[in-house]
Amino acid sequence: MKLYERLLEELSVRIEQGYYPVGSKMPSIRALSKERDVSISTVQEAYQRLEERGLVEVRPKSGYYVQGRSIAPTLPDVSRPAQRPLEVSHWEQVYHLLNTEKGEGHLSLGTAMPDISSPTLKLLKKSLVDAAKRADDSFINYCDIRGSEKLRRQIARLALDSGCNLHPDEIIITSGCQEALVCSLRATTNPGDVVATDSPSFYGSTQAIKALGLKALEIPTHPETGISLEALELALDQWPIKAIQVTPTCNNPLGYTMPEERRKALLRLAQQFDVPIIEDDIYGDLFYKSPRPRTIKSFDDEGRVLLCSSFSKTLAYGLRLGWVAPGQCTERVLHKKFVSTVSNPPIQQAAVAEFIAQGGYERHMRIMRAQYQQARDLMIDLVERNFPEGTRISYPGGGYLLWVELPVEVDTIKLNKALERHNISIAPGVIFSASGKYRNCMRLSFAKKPDAAVKQAIKLMAAQIQSLLSEA
Amino acid sequence: MKLYERLLEELSVRIEQGYYPVGSKMPSIRALSKERDVSISTVQEAYQRLEERGLVEVRPKSGYYVQGRSIAPTLPDVSRPAQRPLEVSHWEQVYHLLNTEKGEGHLSLGTAMPDISSPTLKLLKKSLVDAAKRADDSFINYCDIRGSEKLRRQIARLALDSGCNLHPDEIIITSGCQEALVCSLRATTNPGDVVATDSPSFYGSTQAIKALGLKALEIPTHPETGISLEALELALDQWPIKAIQVTPTCNNPLGYTMPEERRKALLRLAQQFDVPIIEDDIYGDLFYKSPRPRTIKSFDDEGRVLLCSSFSKTLAYGLRLGWVAPGQCTERVLHKKFVSTVSNPPIQQAAVAEFIAQGGYERHMRIMRAQYQQARDLMIDLVERNFPEGTRISYPGGGYLLWVELPVEVDTIKLNKALERHNISIAPGVIFSASGKYRNCMRLSFAKKPDAAVKQAIKLMAAQIQSLLSEA
Incomplete structure (x- = not known):
């Protein structure tokens, strides 16, 4: 040499x-x-x-x-979900994924929790302690259904980065993005209605569809450009769709970010069929490049879009702080929020408002975007190098989630079971579908830097996949 | 002299x-x-x-x-609500009551917030700060749909005082009692169903009935013994009732505590018609005498009762911590809880668990029960002495809420409007009814010791009532 x-x-x-x-x-x-x-x-x-x-x-x-990785891996095909509204299933797998009491040393590559080890979070931790100390005002006997005005002002300021000009009074604070999504669904649909979703789709919103007695109509989705507008238009023509639920930026689980032109076209389609759009932007601020993409909401001048987001994926999951800007549906969503939980604990609201006001949020995001981008490249390399031929991998432009499509013979529920013995877990593909699709897929998180333990786990996983393949 | x-x-x-x-x-x-x-x-x-x-x-x-007051004031009559299922209205008044940004020096006698000035809460405040400091474990990346195991163990221990033998795994932590109630309703009903409630009834649960597309069937209720079992039996015979929602202990707003025999009879009725009972016990630990009454749940050996409670009325509203023991419906409620908000912030859970474990909760309750009982007597005296003849007043055996029935000519929404100018508010009676009843009633809180400001307010209120009477 x-x-x-x-x-x-x-x-x-x-x-x-x-x-x-x-x-x-x-x-x-x-x-x-x-x-x-x-x-x-x-x-x-x-x-x-x-x-x-x-x-x-x-x-x-x-x-x-x-340089970051510049060439995409072999991407998954456009998804081909069932072409009819379906009831959502697979709650057991979701519960199994989230009920994380899995013992000492468990490596969860399935859950989507941010890395909280960065020193840029110290200021938030301090703000939390400060808020807890201010017992008399923020501790305690406080009820504001819309949520802290100070926090809503900060959120409105941050929303400018995504092209959104929101008044604080158009924003309602929620218990995580989940409450934002479910209140939005409740405000726009009635039981029995059909909701169009991208596919694969976040299990939190599909399980909400299930719980509300709705049906999910999964629309074919491209791993680079998102929900197929052509298929959506056909579906809107054919079914009485009452809401369109999408995650256009740093999609969970598929990783794509819809090009701006397609966002506009999606909005036009919604206008044409007079259907509201529920836009999940929870990973939006984790888009690696600057400036981040504009939300669909930012093009909407008639209040058709209900924009949902949260600090669970950017700052910390346990804050349980999200928000929704429901446009025309503000009063209806407000009633749903009241009925659901009345209001949010003041401590977390005060702390996050302070953290943003002091510039801590933007500083933290800069660091985390760079870290996650680097981790993405490492994770893709790891998977590419270890997994069998025929494996397809998403190429996320933000966030920390990888979608992996294995050879069709591999059942990832079985894979997860096999990994249990090794104290490792993944998110099996079926939970991202209402129709039991994606059995050979899985979601992997790279929020935690791919270190020796992760490398070891990927190799172990590759071995298990091989053995499942040879059984088939 | x-x-x-x-x-x-x-x-x-x-x-x-x-x-x-x-x-x-x-x-x-x-x-x-x-x-x-x-x-x-x-x-x-x-x-x-x-x-x-x-x-x-x-x-x-x-x-x-x-000595405490030993003679009841002139009590309201048994309520006579509409005898058919109705849609719930009056959300605007509820919102007006709760959206408490009412300016400096506002005296809210309508909202039901506990007094948080007692030194016995210092330990809880300390526990909150401690929990916020323990950033790495409890701060943050944590998800447990059922809620903190430590807190559930403490709740199970406290439940023994109400005769309930609960396993921690039968308990699900919620965002306040509201989420407990709404998840219970969701788990036991479908849109269009009829729910029987006591009447007057807590507006949080009637608004939930509205939001879920259910209908409320208000049952006549006695100010000393609670929901009329005779009327309920007739209603169960006549309508397809899918759940019975009651607050049998320190009822909000009527103040009664159902005698034990009637609790057992209510349970037998529910068994006979095979209907679940949603039991709201949120004020139960504020019963003035010791031992506190047993819950209906404590007599239930088949998991028919969904017991809902919270720390919002005993400790502090802003904790947003409640819980539900859903019996047979545990798995269904768990799904509803996941869909609603996934999980609760760990900080408050850790702090309250610690507070209870150290004996702080029981100590605090002893002090507050004595304080509220004394305040009750003062408040009843004040109202009796100042309000016009024909006024009827509840005689609560616990908690800090007084139900006042004024002469029929007085509209308490108008009264509330008149009081606005004086920076005082009350809870108008209509929000406690689905059928627009109780227009001449109101709920007053005496959580805050009736001091000079409260006395002044009651006198002012009396004058406004007089002027409304003379207009009529």
């Missing part, structure tokens, strides 16, 4: 392991040559090859920078 | 104003004689008259003690 080749391999590994993070500057040619006691031209040669591999990029007059 | 008469009046006023609290020992005859420079026999004479008025009692070899 030549000198430059050895250096090249070493640098590649270091980049892959995150020792040099995405976006960071590599050591200068001079410095590296000195450090390794090799010639300038050796380093130059190594850097040139790194560039060819797409691992670094040159910025004129500045140097070499670590 | 004779010397003993002057002393008698002075002592009466002091007792009434709470200077000498209920249950406390009065100064000894000798001490008072010395202090006032009057003869022993003058003090004896005054104390004897106080005893005749029912304000103090003699305890042999000990002295005179301040």
